[in-house]
Amino acid sequence: MQEKNLESKFLKSKPHFEILDGLRGLAAIVVVIFHFMEIVITDFSKNFISHGFLAVDFFFCLSGFVITYAYDTRIASMGLKTFIKLRLIRLQPLVILGSILGLLTFLFDPYSNLYAIYGFKETALIFITSLLLIPYPVVSERYFNLFNLNAPSWSLFWEYVANLAYATVLFKASRKILTPLVLIAAAGIFYVGWSSGNLVGGWSGSTFFDGLARISFSFLMGMLLFRSNWIIKNKLSLLGMSALLLMAFLTPYNENWNWLIEPIIVVFYFPLIVSLGAGASLASKLYKINKISGDISYPLYMTHYPFMWIFANYVIVEKPSTSDLMWIIPISVILLISFSYLIFKFLDFPLRSYLTDKLKGRSRR
Numbered sequence: 001m002q003e004k005n006l007e008s009k010f011l012k013s014k015p016h017f018e019i020l021d022g023l024r025g026l027a028a029i030v031v032v033i034f035h036f037m038e039i040v041i042t043d044f045s046k047n048f049i050s051h052g053f054l055a056v057d058f059f060f061c062l063s064g065f066v067i068t069y070a071y072d073t074r075i076a077s078m079g080l081k082t083f084i085k086l087r088l089i090r091l092q093p094l095v096i097l098g099s100i101l102g103l104l105t106f107l108f109d110p111y112s113n114l115y116a117i118y119g120f121k122e123t124a125l126i127f128i129t130s131l132l133l134i135p136y137p138v139v140s141e142r143y144f145n146l147f148n149l150n151a152p153s154w155s156l157f158w159e160y161v162a163n164l165a166y167a168t169v170l171f172k173a174s175r176k177i178l179t180p181l182v183l184i185a186a187a188g189i190f191y192v193g194w195s196s197g198n199l200v201g202g203w204s205g206s207t208f209f210d211g212l213a214r215i216s217f218s219f220l221m222g223m224l225l226f227r228s229n230w231i232i233k234n235k236l237s238l239l240g241m242s243a244l245l246l247m248a249f250l251t252p253y254n255e256n257w258n259w260l261i262e263p264i265i266v267v268f269y270f271p272l273i274v275s276l277g278a279g280a281s282l283a284s285k286l287y288k289i290n291k292i293s294g295d296i297s298y299p300l301y302m303t304h305y306p307f308m309w310i311f312a313n314y315v316i317v318e319k320p321s322t323s324d325l326m327w328i329i330p331i332s333v334i335l336l337i338s339f340s341y342l343i344f345k346f347l348d349f350p351l352r353s354y355l356t357d358k359l360k361g362r363s364r365r
Contacts, residue, residue, distance in 0.1 A: 017066075018282045018290060020274065022238050023245055025293025026060055027055035028300045030249050031152075032336055036303065036329045039312045050253040053200050056155050057218045058245070059301075061274050063159060063244045064222020068168055072226075076170045082359075083167045086161070089355045094302040094348060095156055099130040101237045102149025105306040111313035114141060137205030142203045142309070151305045154203045158215035170223065178224045183218035186267045193263040214266075221271050225278075230271075233279040238286045245301050248273070292341065299348055300340035307336065 034052025044050040075083060092226045106123065107115050117121055117334035118139070133156060137144040147153035173181070192213045193199055202211025224230075236244070248265050280291055311332065314320070320328065 011038060012058065016294075017278045018067075018287075018294075019238055019241055019280045020062060020179055020277045021288075021294025022282075022290035023241055023277050025292075025295070025297040025300075026242050027058050028297040028360055029298070029337065030246070031055045031301060032304050032333055033329075034249075035308050036311065036332065037281055038317055040325055040329075044253040044258075045255060046106070046252065049249055051251050051262065051265065052249045054248060054262065054265055054270075056202075056271050057199070057214055058248075058273070059155065060159070060162070060215050060218030061222040061225075061270050063162065063276070064224075065226045065274055066222070067163065068171075068226040071166075075167060075240060080167050080337060084164075085359055086356075087163050089352055089359070091156060091159065091298075093351050094299060094343075095150075095153060097135060097347070098150035098153060098302040098306065098342070099127060100308075101303055101306040102130060102147075103127050105310055106149055109310050109313055111310065111317045112141070114139070115237035133160060135205070145203055146205060146208065147149070149306065150302070151308075153299055156302070158202070158211050158265075162215050162219040166219075166223070170220075170363070173223075174225065177229050178227060178311070181208070182217065182220045182224050185220050188213040189217045189266055190260075190263045192257045197259050199262045199266060206281075218270065219267065220268075222274065225274055230275045231278045232272075232275045234276055235275060236280045237283050238280075238290050242272070243281050244276065245273055252297075256357055278317065292344045295344045295349075296337060296340040299343040300337060303340055303343060304336045 030049065030052045032057075034049050036045075037047050037049055037052070038044075041047045071078070071083065103123075106126075118126070122138070126136060126138070126148050127133075130147050130153065133147070133153060135146040135154070135157060136148065137146050139145065139148040142148050142151075145151045145154070146157065170178075189199065190211050192201070196207070196210065199210070199214060201207025202214055248269055251261065251265065254261060
């Protein structure tokens with residue numbers, strides 16, 4: 001009986017901060033639009049969504065908040081092994097799917113033939129390292145991305161690092177310990193902004209440690225927000241919160257002050273958004289769209305980029321006109337969102353449910 005009670009304690013679901021789910025989906029859509037726009041408009045000062053990549057820092061802050069909320073009271077009884085299994089069930093299936101899609105577009109991109117350059121052995125190694133989230137920045141034609149088949153996997157690498165740090169050390173850290181860690185990590189964010197001129201790094205071999213700075217601050221800050229109960233009750237609802245979040249991504253790019261603007265957004269504005277989002281109430285009429293937004297967020301993030309490589313090569317080869325791109329990009333975004341919903345409904349959610357049920361079954365034995 002005691003074992004059964006323990007099992008239910010760490011496997012049962014806790015209620016969500018619903019609006020945070022919806023905001024995560026909005027941020028994922030912003031990432032997709034940003035990736036399209038950075039391909040066709042390389043000058044950030046002319047890109048209307050030039051700070052869209054900061055959605056990743058918002059994801060990291062959300063992750064720290066939600067992981068702390070979900071596991072703080074049960075991580076000790078659950079144990080490291082079960083925690084790792086649960087996180088693998090949640091994250092790894094789409095890491096694998098993104099790698100498979102990346103391999104297919106690597107092999108069959110109609111506008112390039114990278115396989116002819118790298119051959120079977122190197123391509124196989126690129127695929128295996130992608131599946132296992134081992135950084136392997138070797139493809140010069142793809143700007144030495146840490147993960148050549150699915151570029152956004154760089155943030156999943158750091159997400160796993162942060163999750164492991166939480167489960168082994170950070171869950172024991174009091175607010176007195178977390179606070180100076182957050183301050184030190186914030187200084188790291190401002191240093192990266194000052195030294196690089198922006199916070200866009202982390203995805204390539206040359207900017208690897210920028211990713212460490214970005215996950216360190218935002219994940220720790222998310223933890224501190226929850227541990228300190230910095231939840232601001234308000235009546236903004238989903239639409240108001242979405243507008244506030246979009247303001248960060250639509251902030252105009254300023255060449256002279258960008259090194260400071262981006263750290264301010266990450267260090268001060270995103271934690272405020274998480275606090276407000278956790279304290280906002282979801283109107284019943286917006287429940288469905290909020291749920292769909294949350295459902296598609298991770299599938300969209302992890303499956304869109306293989307198609308971006310095809311789009312980038314299409315732009316280089318075909319040189320489409322602005323008028324063509326004005327319909328190609330919106331339609332592509334809609335198709336990618338639709339594709340991600342199908343992945344969630346018919347692959348991601350059913351597979352996670354199946355694996356979680358198996359984990360429960362093993363715990364009963």
